[in-house]
Amino acid sequence: MSASEIQGRRLPVANPRSRFWTLLLILVLLLGFALRMHNLEGQSMWSDEGLSLYRARLSLSNISQNIITVDGIDTRDTNPPFYFMLLHLWRNTTGETIFALRFLGVAMATLAVPLIYVLGKITFGHYAGFVASFLMAISPFHVWQTQVLRNYGMLLTLNLLSIYGLFRFILSEPGRRRIIWLVIWAGAALIGIYTHYFSFFIFAFGLLSLVLFALHQWGIRHLAQQRWLWAGLVLALLVTLPALFISINRFLAGTQIDFYFVPIHKVIYQAASAFSVGMDPSLVHPWWRVVPAVLLAILGIIIGWLTRRRATLLLLGYQLIPLGLLLGLSLINPLYNGTRHLLIGLPPFLLFVAEGVVSPLQKIRRPMTKHLDFVWSLFVIVLGILLVASQVDWLHVQFTSPRLVRDDVRGVAEYLNTYAGPNDLIVVHDTLIRFTFDYYYHGSAPVTSIPLYHQVDAKTAIDNLRSVVEPGKRIWFLKEPTPRNGIERQALTEWIRENWPEVFERLFPWMWLEVGLSAFVPEPEVANIPSTAASKEIIWPGVLRMEGYEIPAEATSGADLWLTFYLSQQQAEAKEHTLSFRFIDEKGQEWAQVDKVIKSGFPPLTDKPGELMRYDQQLLLPAGLPPGQYQVWLRLLDTASGRTILLSNGEPDLHLSELAVDAASCGENSDQFRARFVSGSRLGQEIELQAYDWPEEEYRPGHLLPLKLWWCARQNPESDYLLQLRLIDQDGRTVADSEESLSRLDYPPTQWQPGQLILGQSSIMIPAQAEKEQYELFLSLIEPDTDVELPVGWPLGRRSLPLGTVRVKPWSKETELPPISHPLRADFGQPPLVEFHGYETSTIEIAPGDSVDISLIWRSAVESIPASYTVFLHLVDEQEQILAQGDGLPMGGFRPTTSWRQDEVIVDDHALQVPAELAPGIYNLWVGLFDPATNERLPIFIDGVQQLDDRLLLEMVQIGN
Secondary structure (H helix, E strand, C coil): CCHHHHHCCCCCCCCCCCHHHHHHHHHHHHHHHHHHHCCCCCCCCCHHHHHHHHHHHCCHHHHHCCEEEECCEEEECCCCCHHHHHHHHHHHHHCCCHHHHHHHHHHHHHCHHHHHHHHHHHHCCHHHHHHHHHHHHHCHHHHHHHCCCCCHHHHHHHHHHHHHHHHHHHHCCCCCCHHHHHHHHHHHHHHHHCCCCCHHHHHHHHHHHHHHHHHHHHHHHHHHCCHHHHHHHHHHHHHHHHHHHHHHHHHHCCCCCCCCCCCHHHHHHHHHHHHHCCCCCCCCCCHHHHHHHHHHHHHHHHHHHHHCHHHHHHHHHHHHHHHHHHHHHHCCCCCCCCHHHHHHHHHHHHHHHHHHHHHHHCCCCCHHHHHHHHHHHHHHHHHHHHHHHHHHHHHHHHHHCHHHCCCCHHHHHHHHHHHCCCCCEEEECCHHHHHHHHHHCCCCCCEEECCCCCCCCHHHHHHHHHHCCCCCCCEEEEEECCCCCCCCCCHHHHHHHHHCCEEEEEEECCCCCCEEEEEECCCCECCCCCCCCEEEEEEECCCEEEEEEECCCEEECCCEEEEEEEEEECCCCCCCEEEEEEEECCCCCEEEEEEEECCCCCCCCCCCCCCCEEEEEEEECCCCCCCEEEEEEEEEEECCCCCEECCCCCCCCEEEEEEEEECEECCCCHHHCCCCEEEEEEECCCEEEEEEECCCCEECCCCEEEEEEEEEECCCCCCCCEEEEEEECCCCCEEEEEEEECCCCCCCHHHCCCCEEEEEEEEEECCCCCCCCEEEEEEEEEECCCCEECCECCCCCCCCEEEEEEEECCCCCCCCCCCCCEEEEEEECCCCCEEEEEEEECCCCECCCCEEEEEEEEEECCCCCCCCCEEEEEEECCCCCEEEEEEECHHHHCCCHHHCCCCCEEEEEEEEECCCCCCCEEEEEEEEEEECCCCEECCEEECCEECHHHCEEEEEEEECC
16 A cells, blocks of 8 residues: 555544534543542552642742651652642642542543643544544543642643644644744643653653754744744743753752663563553553554554654654653663653553554545455454453453552551550651651551661661560551661561561552551560459460450451450470460350461460560451351460360360450452352342352262351341252252351341441251262342242342352262171160161270270161261269260261261261379260250160160270279
């Protein structure tokens, strides 16, 4: 295709003044504004935004001096004052909410949408201008950079206005009104320079363009006679001198902290990624996301060169010269620190893309090129669709992905607002983050910065850390971001880890600067427990002694619960132990178990037996824990073996306190679900299943499949719906089902409030006769009064929700009785459920402290046993006192009675621990089965005669000599 052919094309006639196009442009403008307003205050301010707020709070005279005072030391900001002056006036009018502060930048940035339209219109025509305005409106990169409290969005708008004035001056016909565009170029360029120093690069391109234009238009001799032009240029240069002087001094002062040289080819790919797709923490995107926009831009350059060469040359200069100056100067002193510094190159790129998109609208007059024209048009349309789809998709990613959460200083400050007490101390590692942190923090704990901005000596900073330590005092250390003042960044963190016992550590979301918080009790030794603690002496013999503890009376589901214990070590040689906490509702149902290993440096892992120490323990309550009262129980475990350490009274568990739990909100703490399955399915109009989980990959017949379900109340439910689970085989037959409440019995759905997140616990029994390897699990909500199932995906949904495939591994079945050395025949249940045939024991001589191993021989008498019975073994003296007891499910829970099939023989191994202090003598050994849900024993019959107390005497056992 020749240049003459393309040059001969004409765009379809379009009236840019028509109401249709005007309305369309207004809609695009509103779209751009809406996207930039969406979730405007959803993200935390990051470090640089805190500096913007600090400068806006100063007086106008102080803002103009570009001085930032940090810890009493004056430093110079690298950004000129105009934006901050404007922000100062705006703040005085609207206040200091994040929404109000960021709104100014959004309003200024949205003006880039109509500006790129008019710029595109004078360079490539009306259609290209409109497409460019649409691409600017939906640009994820522009949206990202304009939703922050910085000057980038305003900078781009001023750059576009300046370039528009320049292009109008160069491309317009001679006339007196032409000078107006030169004034607009100069005015916008000068304001841009006092907004951000990168505007010098745009200004330099403008000056170069004007010089070349003047030489081409007038020649050197005539140019020298244009006094008005020279006077204007001299005036512009004089106005820019203060900013030029400051920027040159700053450039010559050396490399800024966190600025590094980036190879030019990497910067180019980062620019293409940002312009084509949007912001990403890695700064780059896969090539297949970048290619459509780049190909369209190249096509736009080619078409523009062949049809509108002067405009294309100007746009190429706009694209290459400012970014080229940035990269060239960065070879001397790095000026590039992320894609935000490339924003000035976005408009020309979008204009070239827009020209590529509209290129098929140009008609080819030669009939032989129709097929080529069709292929070309189809190719461009596909590229355009891919580009828009990619940009829309990335907009969604930017608004929703956890990977694109800015440094969450707000999150750490709000955490400390909640959990740091007045007797605590907060130490901020990076004093520069205080501008942002102090905006969000309003808690009762005092805050200090170590090191201060002028302290670059690690030894001095460590001495300052030592000076803030007090016995029993908790110190919160905002360890990340690390200092940006020149001190060795990890010096304090490493010293603290070596010298202070840590009780807590958490990393908050971040993109550029890590946000990490730790808590320490540097000197945990205390003389007495405080008056705020519950005084209660608890002893785990030989391990721990607890004199008191502090537990909040209230907590929120999905949030942290902080407990403080006052402990002392019982002996010098100790092992690692675990605190096991259980949360039980008023009906006795366990809703959560949280196990925490006791940290090193605290009892019982110290070298100070008998020394009373403070120990802080953080627990994360499960997300969606139903609101209500819970009993908090504590058990001490040997970490290595999992063995329970008994209290001095012989009990395994200690009742600590009552805890009132408030409901969490849907969408909060969703990362704490720890669920493998995310649903988001609406059941009816009122309830949504957000996530669910079951713990195992494979189940056995007779075992329970436990389910956790996270419900979200979208409206206040009108009925106390019931949850129905069904297990369906491959033939579509229901092999098992269950029906129960959605959550706690004392918190039925009719009490749920809109927006609450509620955790439910349910289960379904895998039938003992299950022989197939895969079953489908379905869930329904039932209206109890009518038995009607709520539709899934209301209003046009199914009546049940498929949850997934359950894999089942059937048992092998043994029906032959083994040889039995101690035969004993009895029937359990009326009518008989289980036959007892005898037992085996390898223990001949039993001494106090021994463990007696016994194998019980059972045979199922029915096809399916309805309940899971527990086996009990009792060693009893003549006074009927139980001296040793062994209760447990058959085969250690591996073969519950619900898994037994008719005529199946079960060899059930148990162990009975004989107390070491038991006196020698003869004792009775009894066996039986009971239902743990009711504590009722199965009746036992021998030859039709029911046994007393529903227990079976195995033998009389001789203990000792």
